[in-house]
Amino acid sequence: MWNRIGALIAKEFVAVWSDKKSRFVIIVPPIVQLLVFGYAATFDVDHVATAIYNEDGGLAARELVARFEGSPTFDVVARLDHEAEIAEVVDPKIASLVVHVGETFSRDLIAHRPARVQLIVDGRESNTALIILGYASRIIAEFNQEWLSLHGEPQPPASLVVRAWFNPNLLSRWFIVPGIVALLTLVVTTVVTALTVARERELGTFEQLLVTPFRPFEILVGKAVPPLVIGLVGGSVIILIAVLWFKVPFRGELALLYAGLFVYILAVIGVGLMISSISRTQQQAILGAFLFIVPAVILSGFATPIANMPPIIQDVTLANPMRYFLIIVRGIFLEGLPAPLVYDQLWPMALIAVLSLSGAAWLFRHRLG
Amino acid sequence: MTAPPSARSREGGAAPAPKPIPGGRRMRLIGLVRKESLQILRDPSSISIAFVLPVILLLLFGFGISLDAKHVPVALVIENPTSETASFAGSLIGSRYLAPVIFSHRRQAEEAMEEHRVDAMVVLRADFARRLWSPAGAPIQVIVNGTDANTGRIIGGYMDGVWQGWLEQRALEQGRTLDPPVVAEQRVWFNAEVRSRNFLVPGLIAIIMTLIGTLLTALVVAREWERGTMEALMVTPVRIGEILLGKLIPYFVLGMGGMAISTAMAVWVFDVPFRGSFAVLLVVSALFMITALGMGLLISTVVRSQFVAGQVAIVVAFLPAFILSGFIFDIASMPPVVRAITHVIPARYFVSSLQTLFLAGTVWPIVLSDGAALALMATIFLGLTRRKSRKSLE
Numbered sequence: 001m002w003n004r005i006g007a008l009i010a011k012e013f014v015a016v017w018s019d020k021k022s023r024f025v026i027i028v029p030p031i032v033q034l035l036v037f038g039y040a041a042t043f044d045v046d047h048v049a050t051a052i053y054n055e056d057g058g059l060a061a062r063e064l065v066a067r068f069e070g071s072p073t074f075d076v077v078a079r080l081d082h083e084a085e086i087a088e089v090v091d092p093k094i095a096s097l098v099v100h101v102g103e104t105f106s107r108d109l110i111a112h113r114p115a116r117v118q119l120i121v122d123g124r125e126s127n128t129a130l131i132i133l134g135y136a137s138r139i140i141a142e143f144n145q146e147w148l149s150l151h152g153e154p155q156p157p158a159s160l161v162v163r164a165w166f167n168p169n170l171l172s173r174w175f176i177v178p179g180i181v182a183l184l185t186l187v188v189t190t191v192v193t194a195l196t197v198a199r200e201r202e203l204g205t206f207e208q209l210l211v212t213p214f215r216p217f218e219i220l221v222g223k224a225v226p227p228l229v230i231g232l233v234g235g236s237v238i239i240l241i242a243v244l245w246f247k248v249p250f251r252g253e254l255a256l257l258y259a260g261l262f263v264y265i266l267a268v269i270g271v272g273l274m275i276s277s278i279s280r281t282q283q284q285a286i287l288g289a290f291l292f293i294v295p296a297v298i299l300s301g302f303a304t305p306i307a308n309m310p311p312i313i314q315d316v317t318l319a320n321p322m323r324y325f326l327i328i329v330r331g332i333f334l335e336g337l338p339a340p341l342v343y344d345q346l347w348p349m350a351l352i353a354v355l356s357l358s359g360a361a362w363l364f365r366h367r368l369g
Numbered sequence: 370m371t372a373p374p375s376a377r378s379r380e381g382g383a384a385p386a387p388k389p390i391p392g393g394r395r396m397r398l399i400g401l402v403r404k405e406s407l408q409i410l411r412d413p414s415s416i417s418i419a420f421v422l423p424v425i426l427l428l429l430f431g432f433g434i435s436l437d438a439k440h441v442p443v444a445l446v447i448e449n450p451t452s453e454t455a456s457f458a459g460s461l462i463g464s465r466y467l468a469p470v471i472f473s474h475r476r477q478a479e480e481a482m483e484e485h486r487v488d489a490m491v492v493l494r495a496d497f498a499r500r501l502w503s504p505a506g507a508p509i510q511v512i513v514n515g516t517d518a519n520t521g522r523i524i525g526g527y528m529d530g531v532w533q534g535w536l537e538q539r540a541l542e543q544g545r546t547l548d549p550p551v552v553a554e555q556r557v558w559f560n561a562e563v564r565s566r567n568f569l570v571p572g573l574i575a576i577i578m579t580l581i582g583t584l585l586t587a588l589v590v591a592r593e594w595e596r597g598t599m600e601a602l603m604v605t606p607v608r609i610g611e612i613l614l615g616k617l618i619p620y621f622v623l624g625m626g627g628m629a630i631s632t633a634m635a636v637w638v639f640d641v642p643f644r645g646s647f648a649v650l651l652v653v654s655a656l657f658m659i660t661a662l663g664m665g666l667l668i669s670t671v672v673r674s675q676f677v678a679g680q681v682a683i684v685v686a687f688l689p690a691f692i693l694s695g696f697i698f699d700i701a702s703m704p705p706v707v708r709a710i711t712h713v714i715p716a717r718y719f720v721s722s723l724q725t726l727f728l729a730g731t732v733w734p735i736v737l738s739d740g741a742a743l744a745l746m747a748t749i750f751l752g753l754t755r756r757k758s759r760k761s762l763e
Contacts, residue, residue, distance in 0.1 A: 029681075033688060036692075036693070036707060036710065037688070037692050039704050039707045040692050040703050040707045040711075041692050041698050042702055042703065043518065043522075045701075045702050046702055047701060047702065048701075049701065091729060091734075091735075092732055092734040093735065096701070109550055109551065112548075112550075114548045114551075114552045115550060116552050116554055117552070117553050119553050119555050120556045120558060121556070121557050123557040123559045123560030123563060123568075123728070124559050124724045124725065124728050125568055125724070126436065127519070127568070128699045128701075129557055129560070129563055133555055134522070134529075136553065137529075137553055140553045143551055144551055147551070155504075155505075156506060156536050157502070157506045157507065158506050158508070158532070158535075159506050160508075160532045161509065161510050162528065163510070163511070164513045164518075165482065165512055165513070165514055165515055167515030167518055170515050170518040170521050170522050172519060174516075174518065175516060175517050175518050175519070187683065191676075191683075195676055281592075282676060283589070286588060286676070286679035287588070289679075290580075290584065291422075294426065295429055298429055298430055299429070299433050303434065303697055304433075304434045304435055304436055304697075305517060305520055307488075308435040308439070309433055309435065310432055313432050313433055327485070331516070334515075335516060338483075341483075341484060341485075
């Protein structure tokens with residue numbers, strides 16, 4: 001029996017590898033994507049285009065403005081002389097932030113009246129807007145603190161000391177790049193798997209396969225092994241690039257990561273084979289793969305946290321294998337996630353794998369006609 | 370798309386076409402459009418990708434993607450309860466963004482952090498109350514889980530707010546007002562409540578249109594190449610320009626239908642304000658649709674296999690539209706090389722125009738430059754497709 005399956009596996013490999021274009025598509029785009037997205041997908045904000053509108057010639061105002069000019073986060077791109085110019089730089093996105101220091105700023109400050117600074121920020125990109133406001137407020141807070149100590153006034157009785165575990169500089173890249181391991185493995189595995197049965201159905205060879213002595217289980221193994229190998233190799237390459245090229249710290253155990261990757265790929269293959277068995281043509285299979293990939297990525301926590309979603313949608317994410325693998329891969333990379341916590345994520349994926357693979361085996365025979 | 374006469378006669382030589390009869394051009398085109406439309410109507414998957422997909426995707430993304438962290442679980446460690454720590458805990462509990470869980474030992478909070486039960490911990494040390502009265506003040510230690518850097522930063526911001534609020538309240542209780550020397554007044558233009566949905570939903574429309582335009586066209590035309598029906602079409606008197614146009618028109622109509630549904634949902638389901646002009650939106654969307662369709666046609670013409678066309682469409686159209694378009698990740702913060710790459714991503718221009726038209730209004734400098742870039746790209750893609758298709762028959 002294993003000989004037969006071996007032959008089937010060899011045939012499947014040949015089917016994918018014989019086509020030069022398919023081979024190219026499995027190897028090159030994922031690496032290009034990893035590099036481009038590793039650099040592009042960031043929530044970090046720097047080089048904020050800033051316009052200064054300073055109506056006050058006083059020393060204190062100039063001192064405050066100089067802090068914005070000196071900060072590596074802000075690039076001063078314009079100086080304004082009129083209120084109307086604010087819209088002229090914000091509307092066409094010339095500046096994302098306008099710092100408006102009023103006429104009476106220096107006088108108010110010396111007279112112990114609250115000196116007001118207006119921070120106007122472009123809200124079209126809401127996340128960037130929040131981060132910009134955070135940075136700008138920090139500059140003003142530092143200014144306040146130095147002003148108080150310089151003038152011998154009391155400091156606030158308590159101060160906030162914020163630190164971050166696992167990622168002390170809060171680099172988005174450390175969050176995104178391990179996520180790409182999950183993302184690209186999902187995309188490559190699903191597409192390769194979704195096409196296997198559909199291609200044969202289109203050519204009519206799948207019916208031939210069904211009338212051979214192969215049992216559904218054997219066909220299942222034959223169809224599942226090649227994408228499993230492709231997924232594991234692809235995943236390994238991405239893990240290597242994440243560590244060697246992007247220098248994302250790897251703090252956990254490699255064996256645990258591979259246990260996670262293995263079960264994750266099996267679960268994805270199960271879904272891919274189910275899509276493939278339902279599809280009548282390759283085109284339907286690709287569309288079906290897409291209809292799975294897109295929600296799977298969105299509802300996984302890859303870009304935005306699951307905790308921010310409405311409760312019903314959070315429940316839906318429980319059926320998504322990528323959700324669990326993301327926790328494993330990020331946890332093992334950054335937090336050195338211990339084995340018991342890995343198992344918590346592993347068994348739901350294993351359950352999805354068993355259900356989807358047996359569903360696919362059943363569909364091999366029952367989709368006919 | 371009218372071809373110059375010289376190109377026409379050259380094509381006439383390539384395909385054994387009879388002399389065109391007057392008015393035949395329009396008839397042929399109508400016939401082709403009819404054929405393509407029927408093909409779309411017969412294939413349920415095309416219809417679903419154009420009408421059902423936008424609805425599902427918008428619901429999915431609109432509700433699924435949110436950068437607004439609310440009720441973040443936070444561990445509060447109070448090593449030595451006093452009235453001071455109780456008042457701080459009160460401020461923390463009062464925050465609508467944070468959901469504190471109180472521990473008395475640091476170790477318990479650390480365990481909760483490791484097991485992802487909380488995303489941050491706040492530590493008030495045993496000597497907190499005493500040090501409040503010392504000249505240096507008492508430190509409030511905040512540790513966030515930095516794995517999700519963005520959420521970590523947001524939690525840091527929330528804690529800042531809690532701390533400020535507590536200081537002010539304390540000052541009030543002591544009969545003082547706490548006025549920092551400089552007060553920052555924050556104004557968020559176009560999106561006063563800083564709702565991430567207002568920012569994400571317009572960009573999402575660009576992604577859905579990319580899917581309909583590029584992926585669907587790439588697959589459909591690649592299928593024709595695979596089956597040889599494209600070659601069959603080419604030996605008929607129909608000209609290559611007409612074949613392409615015949616493919617473009619039905620999918621254009623389909624895409625614009627999807628666009629209308631998406632816009633209506635953005636405004637009525639997600640309450641995103643629309644402050645620009647609908648006419649401008651229509652023009653920019655049409656330009657983008659033609660670009661996306663042109664890209665799909667070009668992909669399928671070059672690779673001529675559904676499998677590869679699907680993969681290429683995902684890699685060069687869908688994923689860049691997601692990551693390199695400014696839909697969710699800020700382009701200005703990308704490294705210069707990546708920023709340069711974003712200039713050749715059509716979705717970038719559409720996302721920028723959509724965000725502006727929805728939230729800011731019709732800002733001509735943005736709309737005009739985006740529109741010009743899209744028109745240029747559409748011309749390039751369609752021109753290349755035309756050349757590639759012609760060459761193949763020689």
